[in-house]
Amino acid sequence: MYAGGDSSGWSVYNSYYYEKWSEDRQFCVGDTLFFEYNKHINxxxxxxxxxxxxxCTPTSTVALDNTGHDLVRLTRPGVHDFVNLKTGLSHAGIKLRITVQPSTENVTLPDAPKKLSPIDYLNRWWLRFFRPHH
Structure with missing residues (x-):
């Protein structure tokens, strides 16, 4: 779980702060963001x-959280944009863009080809050419 803005929370009036904060982290599907703020203002x-x-216009709102202690689960890879539109604070810099990577959990990699021992190789070669024929 990541606390949006760390100990400063979702209240720093400087978009560079959140940009820098997100650059220092790698987000993956399944991670959770925690936003803490004053619900009467943000x-x-x-x-x-x-x-x-x-x-900072709300024409494409995907989700709205306004409890002051919000958990946002990252469920899909790609760019996710978060803004504060209550009282126009997004213009003051309370906005966050993150890039979410696909989950690394439950990834099944193909088995690597196994190297045959000399005996196994000889047995396979032998069976290929000298199979009993009925």
């Missing part, structure tokens, strides 16, 4: 397009 909205993120 909220957390995930928006689905870059224009809404840059302009």
């Amino acid at each position: 909220d957390v909205r995930e928006v689905s397009n870059e224009l809404d993120f840059e302009s």
Whole structure:
């Protein structure tokens, strides 16, 4: 679990702060973000397009959280944009863009070809050419 903005929470009026915060972390599907803030002043909205993120307009809200102690589970890879639109604080810099990588859990890799011992190799060669024929 990642605390959005660490101990400063979701209240720093400087978008560079959240940009730097997200650069230092690697997010994967299944991770959780925790946003803590004053619910009377702030909220957390995930928006689905870059224009809404840059302009701080709520036309593409994916999810809205406003309890002041919000857990957001990252369920899909790709870019996720979070803004604070309550009282226009996104313009003041309370917004976060993260890139979520696919999950590394439950990934099954193909078995590597096994190297045959000399005896196994000879047995396979022998059976290929000298099979009994009925």
